[in-house]
Amino acid sequence: MSNNLEGQGVELHGRGRLVELQKQPTKCALITPDLYRVAKKRDAEVKKQEFEGLARAIKLDIVISEILQLKEIKPATFVGGGFVDSLAETVKEQKIELVLFNVSLSPVQQRNLENRLGAKVLDRTALILEIFGERAATREGVLQVELAHLNYQKGRLVRSWTHLERQRGGGGFIGGPGETQIESDRRQIQERIGKLEKRIAKIAQTRKLHRKKRDAVPYPVIALVGYTNAGKSTLFNRITGAKVMAKDLLFATLDTTVRKAKLPHGRTIMLSDTVGFISELPTDLIAAFRATLEEVIGADIILHVRDVSSKDNVAQAQDVISVLKLLGVNGEETPIIEVYNKIDMLAKNEEEDAIDNIIPVGTVISSIALSAISGEGIDELLLEIEKTLAQGAKSFKILLEHERGEDAAWLYQHSEIIERIESEQGSEFTIRVEPRYLFALQSRFGKKLTGSIL
Numbered sequence: 001m002s003n004n005l006e007g008q009g010v011e012l013h014g015r016g017r018l019v020e021l022q023k024q025p026t027k028c029a030l031i032t033p034d035l036y037r038v039a040k041k042r043d044a045e046v047k048k049q050e051f052e053g054l055a056r057a058i059k060l061d062i063v064i065s066e067i068l069q070l071k072e073i074k075p076a077t078f079v080g081g082g083f084v085d086s087l088a089e090t091v092k093e094q095k096i097e098l099v100l101f102n103v104s105l106s107p108v109q110q111r112n113l114e115n116r117l118g119a120k121v122l123d124r125t126a127l128i129l130e131i132f133g134e135r136a137a138t139r140e141g142v143l144q145v146e147l148a149h150l151n152y153q154k155g156r157l158v159r160s161w162t163h164l165e166r167q168r169g170g171g172g173f174i175g176g177p178g179e180t181q182i183e184s185d186r187r188q189i190q191e192r193i194g195k196l197e198k199r200i201a202k203i204a205q206t207r208k209l210h211r212k213k214r215d216a217v218p219y220p221v222i223a224l225v226g227y228t229n230a231g232k233s234t235l236f237n238r239i240t241g242a243k244v245m246a247k248d249l250l251f252a253t254l255d256t257t258v259r260k261a262k263l264p265h266g267r268t269i270m271l272s273d274t275v276g277f278i279s280e281l282p283t284d285l286i287a288a289f290r291a292t293l294e295e296v297i298g299a300d301i302i303l304h305v306r307d308v309s310s311k312d313n314v315a316q317a318q319d320v321i322s323v324l325k326l327l328g329v330n331g332e333e334t335p336i337i338e339v340y341n342k343i344d345m346l347a348k349n350e351e352e353d354a355i356d357n358i359i360p361v362g363t364v365i366s367s368i369a370l371s372a373i374s375g376e377g378i379d380e381l382l383l384e385i386e387k388t389l390a391q392g393a394k395s396f397k398i399l400l401e402h403e404r405g406e407d408a409a410w411l412y413q414h415s416e417i418i419e420r421i422e423s424e425q426g427s428e429f430t431i432r433v434e435p436r437y438l439f440a441l442q443s444r445f446g447k448k449l450t451g452s453i454l
């Protein structure tokens with residue numbers, strides 16, 4: 001981050017950080033608003049605990065953490081005035097430096113709360129960005145996080161210009177710097193964003209080349225995805241014998257690791273471990289991590305790891321599926337195997353019932369219950385992967401009338417054309433289709449397909 005942005009009202013520290021972490025852990029208060037008129041998807045207590053996990057992930061000193069029942073959202077401060085006043089007192093008494101709200105705050109709300117609480121205020125998005133800022137290890141990761149930070153800041157800068165004007169307007173400057181200053185700040189941020197995007201694009205290009213080389217190796221790619229802390233890295237380590245960090249810590253993994261592994265009957269696969277997802281994952285971050293998630297986007301099979309010992313696992317799984325959707329991945333094109341992890345945490349006598357009651361989320365091909373820690377169920381998972389791969393490509397015949405050029409183009413894009421015979425009726429194609437396109441093929445052509453079992 002260039003230093004000249006600082007001191008101009010853009011509060012960034014170091015590599016685009018929002019909070020300057022001191023040696024002493026920052027004392028913070030965590031507020032999890034819970035709207036009780038809204039149909040609840042998530043348990044408030046679980047939400048609160050997750051938020052504490054996020055705060056712990058950057059070693060904040062949690063002085064208080066509470067759920068606040070809300071009837072409605074106040075436009076000015078999100079939470080009610082009475083609560084703000086009493087919180088301001090606590091902030092003063094306990095010398096709290098940072099107040100974190102487990103929601104998305106508008107720039108105006110954030111500013112009003114800061115003024116009234118006399119402490120720095122951040123929302124959930126900012127906290128997640130903060131964690132990513134601290135964890136990013138690879139050059140690409142660091143740049144991507146800075147980019148997401150700047151995009152977040154840019155939005156705030158535009159909409160909170162009156163605040164910035166007031167900040168700078170004091171000290172005798174006649175009239176204050178006004179909007180021109182904001183425009184110049186914006187321009188600087190925009191320039192930096194442009195530079196970052198270029199550098200990231202370059203790195204992504206290099207990754208693509210590496211990937212191409214690897215694609216030449218005929219190993220199918222199996223990608224682990226799931227909510228943060230679901231146990232992806234633990235499972236990855238167990239299957240591949242690797243030692244990536246697996247820890248009771250949110251966002252322990254940020255960068256993708258790929259390792260070879262062998263299936264029971266000898267077939268080699270490439271298994272990839274990736275960053276975990278979380279509800280309300282900032283969209284900028286999803287966009288920023290697109291490149292890192294390339295393995296997932298191009299995978300042959302996706303293993304969706306769910307922590308079935310968590311009360312919230314259905315809502316978590318739904319979040320994962322929606323992020324996958326944003327990335328353009330769905331169970332219709334790529335087979336998804338659900339992995340019900342941490343079954344060792346379920347009471348023995350209830351285990352079977354509990355597993356039977358788990359509802360698959362999204363389009364899934366199968367589900368396997370296991371414990372990445374004890375190893376129970378891992379062999380079944382490997383066999384399932386083997387089976388899914390072995391279902392392999394299928395062949396079909398299809399006759400397309402001459403005017404169906406678009407359909408023919410689709411076939412060329414999504415299948416291997418083994419033969420094309422022209423006749424008066426049209427073109428008869430013999431095609432081979434990979435499992436990930438079978439569903440799309442069937443929905444597009446249905447009864448026109450002959451010659452194979454679906």
Ligand SMILES: Nc1nc2c(ncn2[C@@H]2O[C@H](COP(=O)(O)OP(=O)(O)OP(=O)(O)O)[C@@H](O)[C@H]2O)c(=O)[nH]1
Pocket residue numbers: 226227228229230231232233234235245246247248249250251252253254274275276277341342343344345370371372373374
């Ligand atoms: N009891 C139990 N704990 C597990 C199991 N699998 C993973 N864990 C624990 O869950 C925590 C998170 O595991 P990770 O493997 O780091 O989870 P992850 O999905 O990679 O998490 P992120 O990288 O943060 O997204 C660790 O404390 C693991 O020891 C399991 O089968 N049973």
Ligand SMILES: [Mg+2]
Pocket residue numbers: 232233234245246252253274
């Ligand atoms: Mg991990």
